[in-house]
Amino acid sequence: MPELPEVETTRRGIAPYLEGAEVEAFEVREPRLRWPVEAAIAGRIQGQRVERVERRGKYLLVQFAEGTLLIHLGMSGSLRVLMRDTPPGKHDHVDICLKDGHRIRFCDPRRFGAMVWTESPASQHRLLASLGPEPLGSEFDGDYLYRRSRGRRSPIKSWLMDSHVVVGVGNIYANEALFQAGIDPRRAAGRVSRQRMRLLATAVREVLASAIEQGGTTLRDFVGGDGKPGYFSQQLHVYGRGGQPCTRCGEALVGVQLAQRSTVYCRYCQR
DNA sequence: CCCAAGACCTGGCGGC
DNA sequence: TGCCGCCAGGTCTTGG
Numbered sequence: 001m002p003e004l005p006e007v008e009t010t011r012r013g014i015a016p017y018l019e020g021a022e023v024e025a026f027e028v029r030e031p032r033l034r035w036p037v038e039a040a041i042a043g044r045i046q047g048q049r050v051e052r053v054e055r056r057g058k059y060l061l062v063q064f065a066e067g068t069l070l071i072h073l074g075m076s077g078s079l080r081v082l083m084r085d086t087p088p089g090k091h092d093h094v095d096i097c098l099k100d101g102h103r104i105r106f107c108d109p110r111r112f113g114a115m116v117w118t119e120s121p122a123s124q125h126r127l128l129a130s131l132g133p134e135p136l137g138s139e140f141d142g143d144y145l146y147r148r149s150r151g152r153r154s155p156i157k158s159w160l161m162d163s164h165v166v167v168g169v170g171n172i173y174a175n176e177a178l179f180q181a182g183i184d185p186r187r188a189a190g191r192v193s194r195q196r197m198r199l200l201a202t203a204v205r206e207v208l209a210s211a212i213e214q215g216g217t218t219l220r221d222f223v224g225g226d227g228k229p230g231y232f233s234q235q236l237h238v239y240g241r242g243g244q245p246c247t248r249c250g251e252a253l254v255g256v257q258l259a260q261r262s263t264v265y266c267r268y269c270q271r
Numbered sequence: 272c273c274c275a276a277g278a279c280c281t282g283g284c285g286g287c
Numbered sequence: 288t289g290c291c292g293c294c295a296g297g298t299c300t301t302g303g
Binding site for chain 1: 294295296297298299
């Protein structure tokens with residue numbers, strides 16, 4: 001279940017198997033994902049060699065000489081590396097079969113995920129073209145957040161989760177980063193000071209980087225194929241802890257809904 | 272342009 | 288056990 005750290009962990013898990021490998025078949029058992037998986041993809045990649053596996057936000061980019069397969073894991077998607085003869089389960093919708101006998105299996109019970117083929121440069125594809133900067137890249141900092149947010153009246157948390165502002169900040173890490181930065185998630189984005197946007201940018205980077213580090217410890221799950229994507233064992237301060245004591249001041253954490261997403265914060269530590 | 276709500280799905284959980 | 292309502296890590300699309 002993919003936040004950016006898990007997508008990156010997935011990328012690291014599958015890249016060694018895919019890069020340089022030749023595709024033998026593209027098997028679609030259930031094409032009804034977010035958008036129908038085009039049958040024509042098979043003909044495009046069969047017999048082709050994977051050049052690179054990259055990531056942009058929460059999208060995985062499987063790059064061939066002639067085009068790119070974009071993969072999004074949605075809410076419940078996962079990719080595993082399996083051997084040729086492993087029988088598919090109920091929600092194992094797509095396999096990328098490799099000549100060497102491995103197969104990369106896409107499982108997604110809720111089918112919010114996507115597999116899309118594009119032949120123009122991937123960064124120009126409509127799904128990627130207007131994405132904000134990578135949170136761990138050099139473009140992303142407090143001054144960027146400050147500049148972009150002036151005049152915005154959305155709650156800072158909803159605004160931070162908008163992938164056109166910055167990619168990869170999902171519900172868990174939006175909650176955690178705002179706690180670390182001491183900012184009330186309900187506060188209008190345009191009313192957060194430059195100084196506190198700097199704290200927020202740092203918090204986003206730290207929380208994601210540390211989660212990626214921990215995601216790295218579950219790499220073998222993707223290879224071994226037991227299907228457990230490995231939850232982040234990182235200490236969560238607020239996410240899922242509504243009503244429990246704040247780890248900083250001990251008062252009860254408050255749960256609210258913001259843009260239909262569960263939000264937890266400390267009313268004393270976050271302003 | 273900005274923002275909130277709706278849409279897409281299945282499964283797991285607690286409560287009765 | 289069974290059924291029901293609610294919740295879930297995302298984000299594109301629509302409507303005001």
